[in-house]
Amino acid sequence: xxxxxxxxxxxxxxxxxxxxxxxxxxxxxxxxxxxKKRIRLLEQEAEVMRRVTVACGCWASARKRSTNGTTPT
Numbered sequence: 001x002x003x004x005x006x007x008x009x010x011x012x013x014x015x016x017x018x019x020x021x022x023x024x025x026x027x028x029x030x031x032x033x034x035x036k037k038r039i040r041l042l043e044q045e046a047e048v049m050r051r052v053t054v055a056c057g058c059w060a061s062a063r064k065r066s067t068n069g070t071t072p073t
Contacts, residue, residue, distance in 0.1 A: 024032065
């Protein structure tokens with residue numbers, strides 16, 4: 001079944017690439033796929049940083065200093 005889907009999809013892709021029909025071009029699809037992958041990676045990195053910050057207590061101590069009117073170091 002999947003093979004027939006691909007066989008039907010490539011003419012649509014070709015028409016979009018040539019500008020004959022609306023739709024994402026092959027290059028646009030690749031750029032979107034890469035952007036989504038990069039976003040996923042950045043979200044994972046942000047989550048790791050949040051966990052490390054909480055684990056080392058940096059967030060709590062920095063928050064206490066900022067509420068006391070002192071500058072965190």
